Each structure stands twice: as structure tokens, then as C-alpha cells.
Amino acid sequence: MARPRLAWLLTVLLLPLTARADEKPCTGRNAGKYYDLNGLQTANDYKFKTPEGHDMVLSACKSVSQETWHLEVEDPGQVGGFVRRDHGDFSLGQKNTTLSFSSRAPFHPHLTFTSGSKCVDANGNTLDHLRGSTEIEFVCDPAAGNGVPRLIAQLPPGGDAAACAWVFEWRTKAACPTSEGLTFGGVVWFLFISSLILLGLYLLVGTLYNYFMLGLARHRRAAALFRKQRDVPWARGMGEWERVVGEWTRWRI
Structure with missing residues (x-):
């Protein structure tokens, strides 16, 4: 009687450890392939310009390292990217380490940032119900190294001041399927x-x-x-x- 109890106890103790071990940030499996974007984490953030010349800072799989200025969000330390505007930084959304994948081939991995700064309407009025968000599509390119994000679109139309949602394409070798290795x-x-x-x-x-x-x-x-x-x-x-x-x-x- 003691032996079945021992087997049951062993199963109960080890299964939660296995489940927790599988939850590695910025990794995912899709269509039988394994993806790991953790190689995009760097000490320095990725920096580039908006269409109107404002500085834009973006990070992957971690919050931004650069100091922010007058950022009106609940947790500034968890921001995944921001735009430096005239009257303060605007958050592109909170960092996210959970991968999603395109619904059609070639099933590119994605990261989605939400809960950014409050958006404004055409008259500059703050919209409490609408916040900044970002969608990053990572494209496998073995020759690109880590690559850099490229701004594809910002919405709604009307310039940097009205923008509240951003879409990026990031060509990088980190987006290519890889072996899971020993974890x-x-x-x-x-x-x-x-x-x-x-x-x-x-x-x-x-x-x-x-x-x-x-x-x-x-x-x-x-x-x-x-x-x-x-x-x-x-x-x-x-x-x-x-x-x-x-x-x-x-x-x-």
C-alpha cells in the first residue's frame, strides 16, 4: 500500500516543477518549431526616429534601460518602449514576454505591448479609455544579426502627436526556429x-x-x-x- 502512495506523491511533487520550468520568457513553440527571442535583450535599447523626427526607444523581452521623462503610466519601470514628445515621453506599452504567432505561414513570432500612455483625440483631449499599444512582428533573417526594428505604421493618421498605436517589423536571426537545447x-x-x-x-x-x-x-x-x-x-x-x-x-x- 505504501508503494502506490510513494508513486502518487512523486508525481504530485514533480509535475508542478515541470510546468514552471517550461514557462521561459520570450520563447514559444508553433507548428512543431521552437523560438527563442532572448538573444535580442541588450544593455542598450534600440533607438530610431519617428516620421516627424521624434526619438523612439524600443526594447525586446525586457523593459527599456534608458531613463524616461515625465512618463504618465502606473509602472514606468515596466515600459517596453516610448516616444519622446515635446511635453513628455509617451509609452508604447508595457513590456511583454509572451510570444504569439501569425495565423498563416510562415507563422512569424509576435510581441504585443498594451497599457501604454493615454491617447488623445484630434483636439488634444485625453482619452481615458484608450491607451498606447504596439505590435512587433519578428521575421527570420539569418544574415541580419540582431537587426533593428523598422516602423511600418502608426495610427491613427495625423502625425506623431495623434499616434497611439504602432506596428513594427523586426528582421533578425533570433526569429528563426532553433533547438531548445538543455533546459x-x-x-x-x-x-x-x-x-x-x-x-x-x-x-x-x-x-x-x-x-x-x-x-x-x-x-x-x-x-x-x-x-x-x-x-x-x-x-x-x-x-x-x-x-x-x-x-x-x-x-x-
């Missing part, structure tokens, strides 16, 4: 499977040992006890009595 999750999974195999072997060997070795020992003890009983006078007498009764029975028949 903590893989090690935990290997140990879990090995433990189950060892537990199964232990149960099998224990069962065979009990059946053959202990069973044979019981038979040997029984045979030895029978031999000892035959050496006792009353046991020999009982044996002689059984022989006489058997012969008398055959004679009657």
Missing part, C-alpha cells in the same frame, strides 16, 4: 521519467523476489518440518497407521 525543464522531465522507471523496476524486482525467493523459502521450511515430523515416533506411527488403513481399503474394494 531546466528538460532536466526535471528527465529526472521525473528516470524516477518512474526506477520505481517501476523496484516494484517489479520486489514482486519477483517475494514470489520466487520467499515462496521457495516457505516450501523449503515446510519440507524440512515434514522431515522432522517423520523422525518423531508418533509421526512414524501415524504413517504406519495410514499405510494399514490404505491397504484395508483396497482389500475391501
Whole structure:
């Protein structure tokens, strides 16, 4: 009874560790392929210009390193990118490390930033219900190195002051499928499977040992006890009595 409990306890303890180990930021699997964008994390942010010449700063898989100025968001330390406007920085959205993928081939990995600064309307009035957001599509390009993000569109039309949503294309070798390699999750999974195999072997060997070795020992003890009983006078007498009764029975028949 204790052995099934041991197996159940081992399963309960190791499965949560395996699940947590698989949750590596900025990685994902799609169409049987594994992607890892963590190589895009650098000490320096990626910097470029908007169509009207404002500085734009963007990071991947981490928050921006550059100091922000007059950024009106709940958590400035978690900003994934910003535009330096005339009256303060505008957040492109909070950092995100969960990959999504295009619905059609070649299934490019994406990062989506949301919950940026509050947007404004055509008259410059703040819109409390609408916040800045960003969509980054990563395109596999082995020759590009880490590459740099390229601004594809900013919406709505009307210039930098009205922009509230941005779309980037980022050609980079990091967007190419790669091997998962040896991870903590893989090690935990290997140990879990090995433990189950060892537990199964232990149960099998224990069962065979009990059946053959202990069973044979019981038979040997029984045979030895029978031999000892035959050496006792009353046991020999009982044996002689059984022989006489058997012969008398055959004679009657």
C-alpha cells in the first residue's frame, strides 16, 4: 500500500516543477518549431526616429534601460518602449514576454505591448479609455544579426502627436526556429521519467523476489518440518497407521 502512495506523491511533487520550468520568457513553440527571442535583450535599447523626427526607444523581452521623462503610466519601470514628445515621453506599452504567432505561414513570432500612455483625440483631449499599444512582428533573417526594428505604421493618421498605436517589423536571426537545447525543464522531465522507471523496476524486482525467493523459502521450511515430523515416533506411527488403513481399503474394494 505504501508503494502506490510513494508513486502518487512523486508525481504530485514533480509535475508542478515541470510546468514552471517550461514557462521561459520570450520563447514559444508553433507548428512543431521552437523560438527563442532572448538573444535580442541588450544593455542598450534600440533607438530610431519617428516620421516627424521624434526619438523612439524600443526594447525586446525586457523593459527599456534608458531613463524616461515625465512618463504618465502606473509602472514606468515596466515600459517596453516610448516616444519622446515635446511635453513628455509617451509609452508604447508595457513590456511583454509572451510570444504569439501569425495565423498563416510562415507563422512569424509576435510581441504585443498594451497599457501604454493615454491617447488623445484630434483636439488634444485625453482619452481615458484608450491607451498606447504596439505590435512587433519578428521575421527570420539569418544574415541580419540582431537587426533593428523598422516602423511600418502608426495610427491613427495625423502625425506623431495623434499616434497611439504602432506596428513594427523586426528582421533578425533570433526569429528563426532553433533547438531548445538543455533546459531546466528538460532536466526535471528527465529526472521525473528516470524516477518512474526506477520505481517501476523496484516494484517489479520486489514482486519477483517475494514470489520466487520467499515462496521457495516457505516450501523449503515446510519440507524440512515434514522431515522432522517423520523422525518423531508418533509421526512414524501415524504413517504406519495410514499405510494399514490404505491397504484395508483396497482389500475391501
